[in-house]
Amino acid sequence: MVLAGCGGRHNWLAAAGEEARAVETLFWIVLVGAGVIWALVVGLAVYAHRAEAKPHREREARRFILWGGVALPVLVVGGLLIWGLLILRDITADDGALTVRVDGERWWWRVIYDTPEGPVTTANEIRLPLGERALFRLTADDVIHSFWVPALGGKMDMIPGRETTLALTPRRLGNWGGLCAEFCGGAHALMRFDAIVMEPDDFAAWLAQEAQPARVAMDDPGFAIFAEEGCGACHAIRGTEAQGPVGPDLTHLASRDKLGAGIYDMTPENIARWITETDAMKPDIDMPSYPGLRGARLDTLVSFLMSLE
Template sequence: MSRRTFPQREERHDDTLAFICRFTDRRTGGPYAPRGRHAIFRLKLAPLSATLLLAGCSGPHNWLSGAGREAMRIEALFWPLLIGAGLIWTAVMTLAVVAYRTAEKGGTERQVRAYVVWGGVVFPAVVLTGLLATGLLTLRGIAAQPAAHTVAVDGEQWWWRVRYEGPEGPVVSANEIRLPRGETVRFELTSDDVIHSFWAPAIGGKMDLIPGRTTQLTLTPEKTGSWGGICAEFCGSAHAQMLFRLVVMEPEAYARWLADEARPAQATGPGLEVFLDEGCGACHSIRGTKAQGPVGPDLTHFAGRETLGAGIRPVSRTALRNWIRYPEAIKPGVRMPGYPDMPDARLDRLVDYLMALK
């Protein structure tokens, strides 16, 4: 599938106005920064230039990371707005100081007319009309574009159920969404419990998941890498820890991954018995086994993901052990019960098995 041509105008805009961020983005990096060509360069300079402001233009959740077409369109609004706001603020404050300082002689009626008519009426009217028109046109540009793929995302308290329509049938996953670079994806967003909001700031804007409705959001990732995703609408106790990863891959790699993902679980071993014995299958599904629980995240390819606990810990043996033992300590409010009394040997077998679910 070919990459859509990116509008020329936007590209230029991106270059001129967002250069600060492009610049800092290359230099500051960070653990989740997009993997680009300048990795070595970045590593050397990172500690030197990572001041507060510069750090503000990078990172996995940054609007200005330029990782998605929609984010870039909004960024193209953001910079002129920010600079314009700065200029207007300075102008108003200057006028205020001038007005205050004319104390001795007092102003004339002509000046008053100039203040109120030009400053209070004409200038705002023109600027606001222009802004409104720009905002509406941008909205038309980024809303409901034709999409090459559809991903269904279902918000749960407090994790994300993800369904792809792969060529080999539906694929169910959780808390991690993989997308092909340069292709427009439509998200169909639903929820069965409360309102959540799906937000991957680096790629584009957010959309709420509302019980009883299906809302839609289209995003077009433009940079490969692992980006942060967030639930933006307060959804109860563990809202703060309802995160996800959004991994953007080259289209060929994505196709391979999706085909792999459609296969049932590959791992076997004594851990599966532990999994079933402990009743994990009542909530979790592992395709190809007896575990078909519909309540919690699907674990068929669990170890292929970057994070566990809905985006809050990198997947590792230690993290997984802790999670199974004390999920409440890591994510207060979580619905999964802990297994603090599980014997070490049994837990090891379980972790071995889960870590093999690639």
């Protein structure tokens, strides 16, 4: 059961980032040190229990208490504290080659890349260039959330009315799972995201594509249904009249790997069910279900959404 938690893309012992390696190194040293101290304490207790009782000089007893009970713990704990604060200083640094703003909402993630050409908005998926330090500016819309990609670095709380920072430097390619690490309500366990580490050139090409507006024909029957059902009041599709600020940006929805904040695969079947049975797929979220959408009308809307790449 213990080893079952040591694998997978949410494994914090995977150390796919520079900050995660620092935290992992500290963990192993603390673990080994705790084991050594435990062995010494238990060994001394066993020795004291079995040894023949003899009187000890008061001076020797005081030295043992001062050095073993005061000086050694102060040095060990103080050293670990200083080391941990240095790691925290690096993790919360206020600089990076890339700045990503993430707003935690119930129960999804609004993601905004700051670029020289302007902000690029997406949702529930974070892509990062390999070997480049990314600065995350974290906020929350309603309640406290906690941003955590275990394989890349430590977690950081997202607090309404405040901005916290977190630096991540990926060192391994891959799709690393992210999640909310602070209980935030009914769908807390379903608030996840993908953290995809890419080659720098591939990342630059993806970000340039993500910055483009959607390719939508104004006479597209799927977009007409999207507008008629009022979806544009909550969701934005850049390049169209849909500019809703409430829900996730759908401009390049189909290019994401997951649906529902990292929960379901991005497939036509899941999108159709998400539209008609939203509360069943993710309880307590604000998006209403549309059970009346059926047949050809639903298929047309799903085809339109799957074209948003």
